[in-house]
Amino acid sequence: xxxxxxxxxxxxxxxxxxxxxxxxxxxxxxxxxxxxxxxxxxxxxxxxxxxxxxxxxxxxxxxxxxxxxxxxxxxxxxxxxxxxxxxxxxxxxxxxxxxxxxxxxxxxxxxxxxxxxxxxxxxxxxxxxxxxxxxxxxxxxxxxxxxxxxxxxxxxxxxxxxxxxxxxxxxxxxxxxxxxxxxxxxxxxxxxxxxxxxxxxxxxxxxxxxxxxxxxxxxxxxxxxxxxxxxxxxxxxxxxxxxxxxxxxxxxxxx
Amino acid sequence: xxxxxxxxxxxxxxxxxxxxxxxxxxxxxxxxxxxxxxxxxxxxxxxxxxxxxxxxxxxxxxxxxxxxxxxxxxxxxxxxxxxxxxxxxxxxxxxxxxxxxxxxxxxxxxxxxxxxxxxxxxxxxxxxxxxxxxxxxxxxxxxxxxxxxxxxxxxxxxxxxxxxxxxxx
Numbered sequence: 001x002x003x004x005x006x007x008x009x010x011x012x013x014x015x016x017x018x019x020x021x022x023x024x025x026x027x028x029x030x031x032x033x034x035x036x037x038x039x040x041x042x043x044x045x046x047x048x049x050x051x052x053x054x055x056x057x058x059x060x061x062x063x064x065x066x067x068x069x070x071x072x073x074x075x076x077x078x079x080x081x082x083x084x085x086x087x088x089x090x091x092x093x094x095x096x097x098x099x100x101x102x103x104x105x106x107x108x109x110x111x112x113x114x115x116x117x118x119x120x121x122x123x124x125x126x127x128x129x130x131x132x133x134x135x136x137x138x139x140x141x142x143x144x145x146x147x148x149x150x151x152x153x154x155x156x157x158x159x160x161x162x163x164x165x166x167x168x169x170x171x172x173x174x175x176x177x178x179x180x181x182x183x184x185x186x187x188x189x190x191x192x193x194x195x196x197x198x199x200x201x202x203x204x205x206x207x208x209x210x211x212x213x214x215x216x217x218x219x220x221x222x223x224x225x226x227x228x229x230x231x232x233x234x235x236x237x238x239x240x241x242x243x244x245x246x247x248x249x250x251x252x253x254x255x
Numbered sequence: 256x257x258x259x260x261x262x263x264x265x266x267x268x269x270x271x272x273x274x275x276x277x278x279x280x281x282x283x284x285x286x287x288x289x290x291x292x293x294x295x296x297x298x299x300x301x302x303x304x305x306x307x308x309x310x311x312x313x314x315x316x317x318x319x320x321x322x323x324x325x326x327x328x329x330x331x332x333x334x335x336x337x338x339x340x341x342x343x344x345x346x347x348x349x350x351x352x353x354x355x356x357x358x359x360x361x362x363x364x365x366x367x368x369x370x371x372x373x374x375x376x377x378x379x380x381x382x383x384x385x386x387x388x389x390x391x392x393x394x395x396x397x398x399x400x401x402x403x404x405x406x407x408x409x410x411x412x413x414x415x416x417x418x419x420x421x422x423x424x
Contacts, residue, residue: 148313152306204307
């Protein structure tokens with residue numbers, strides 16, 4: 001049985017025609033199912049668990065990158081097959097997964113090409129992140145795999161952990177260096193801030209560390225933005241959750 | 256250039272900068288304008304930036320590029336590259352290496368070790384192939400696997416020949 005989780009923003013009139021077309025296509029394929037509209041304060045994990053009890057086999061996220069991140073940040077703990085129907089702007093994850101926007105995404109869903117994905121896990125908060133985790137410049141200490149510590153000459157450092165969305169490092173005259181989600185490790189990009197400019201902050205060249213476990217700590221609370229959701233923390237432990245979620249992807253996926 | 260036009264350009268730049276100042280910082284870590292170093296390997300997996308200090312034993316399954324300071328042992332089965340101005344304050348074990356920075360510790364390389372003119376190595380070197388550029392500073396014992404084997408075989412042979420000559424006499 002298919003369960004569709006619609007984001008709140010899809011109520012807008014401009015998405016009406018797309019939603020109708022998608023629903024017709026899903027009915028044609030015989031994969032139409034229960035529709036649940038997510039509100040701002042609904043806990044997706046509770047909904048998913050409830051639906052699994054009622055026999056749900058596939059949970060399809062309908063919306064954009066924010067919806068995707070919001071549902072899977074908690075919902076990744078559930079063992080169910082996930083699907084994604086991207087609608088509207090801010091849909092960069094879909095292209096990584098090889099899923100086209102709008103109606104044609106139904107074709108991908110019906111083909112059921114399943115792939116297990118590695119995702120990031122903030123273990124001390126029991127939260128998952130799918131695409132990216134960002135810590136704005138702050139006085140942070142980073143310890144990798146309980147083996148080595150990284151500190152900057154300048155106190156403030158910015159940290160980006162990439163997972164699903166590839167990070168492209170373009171290099172002159174050579175092929176770009178792309179971070180892939182399926183390489184069995186997470187990639188951390190650490191950028192020390194060298195000073196404040198008049199209009200823009202100055203940064204040093206970034207460092208790259210692949211890791212399986214990383215601890216970020218500070219005496220002062222620092223901001224953690226995981227898949228667009230911000231929280232204040234004093235210590236986080238980031239781990240790699242190998243093959244945590246099973247997802248329906250397109251043939252033209254970028255990994 | 257007429258005065259009014261000049262002022263309007265300056266005014267435009269000021270407005271643009273003020274607008275940028277109040278914008279939320281975007282988590283972009285792109286280094287698109289980064290100049291490419293000739294020693295940079297094709298698939299870099301770990302990069303220690305120029306102002307970064309790594310404390311502790313540091314190992315990677317992929318290539319390692321050091322531009323900053325590492326106080327601890329470094330280990331990789333692939334290529335280890337240290338850039339000019341970098342420091343490694345412990346031993347290095349790698350599949351192959353290109354050294355342009357300072358290393359205070361032993362260097363053990365399975366295959367080819369390239370020491371450039373700006374390199375300073377204080378410690379013993381163990382490798383298969385050694386390339387040293389003019390100007391490099393080395394302080395320590397250099398052991399090369401192939402030479403050692405050939406040398407030891409020659410010594411044995413010469414010993415046998417000597418014995419045979421003595422017996423004939």
